[in-house]
Amino acid sequence: MAISYSGGTRNYTELEEIQSELYQDSKTFRERPIEINEGFKSGTDCYESKVTVTMTALNTGEVTATGNITLGVQKTALTLVTFNYEDRIDDNVLKGTRFEKSMKAGAYEVVSDEFDKKVLIYITPAIGADLENKIWNGATSATKVSVAALTPGAGQGSITAAAQTAVAAMPTTLFDSLLTTILYNNSNSKTVPGAGLGDYIKVTGTTVTSANIAAEYGKLYAGAPQIVVNNTTDTPMIFAPLGDRQLIKIANNAVGAAQQVNFLVEGTGANEKIYYNGIEIFFCPLGATFRILTIPMYLKILMDKMADMNSLMVDRVANGAMQRYIKNVDSIKAWVTNQRYITLYGG
């Protein structure tokens, strides 16, 4: 007898794995190439010292006040910004989906164990990726106004107009990124203390391609202070945009007589390290027009607790609601010290 059926059809199987978004690895927090300090609630003071001495001819008499030894210490008050990622979800909408199978029995029970394990679990990687982006690239609306108000120039002691444009185009965030802090900050340890342009060493830049990347890194390297490049206690590092990895590989592996291996590539995959003239390059979500060469400890992230970024509060909303809230709270301040030793390409 022929089958007679009506009522529509549906698939009764599904691919086990739920394909997730690819998140930017929060490598800065994981590998900590820069200094990440924890334990601050609302703020802290940052002290910087500078000692200068002047040699004079031998004095066999009593030592008097000569002014030949200057012991300078400046304090800058730093305030952390606290922000959150939060929302409310209604698990009831998962009824009628594959997730229904993992809901407990009972009409009140609409939380899917499978949904939590396969979808909700990606909230913290997404937060990690967002924070990774924002510590390198982003500026508050107030800082954008301040940077835009600077009169640009080509030489040291001025921001380039291109950098101003880049800051204006950055994501508007709740705290200034490291890059923005290099460009503009209120440190009392600068040559001109207080709010204004940073004391960074500027190397003027152009659009970096695989054809000119070696030359442009050469300018960055040449522009860095000798005392930084020659430092063997705290070795310097180059912080470069993520895209430079591709440009470097393409430049290094160009086929033909023009091939020049300007970058040293060691290892592969997660263990890969790339160096320019012996200086390790750390790839991070910097704006494409910038590169930083400095001693890494001069770049600082202050936090209440680094584990906050992986801490997710998930619970039922009060008063019998069948919804859940999700909340993550973080406190961050990006800061830079010894600014006169930070070389910024494209600044």
Added chain:
Amino acid sequence: MENKPTPEELAIQAGKEYKAAIQKRIEDETKAGFLNPFGEGVNYEQFLKACGGKANVANYCKGMLDEDPTKDAEKLAFLLSDLKHYDKDFPAEKTEDSPKKNK
């Protein structure tokens, strides 16, 4: 007894002296006939005033930015490129953070 300045006051004073020294150098260079746009603390407002406007930048700077002709051309190319951003997004606008305009 004379009050000694605090480290903060000394730092602020040093900053003022630094700014004044730069301003003096800019004025001297301008009087001498060529204000180097790559000089420390020189901003585009001062430079464009010294060279007579954007249209004159190439003539004003050619051969003056570096002894090496290749580097001179590179610097000029950067300057012209960066001034495009200045034209486009940041018309002359003064703030307290900007060095003082030449009188």
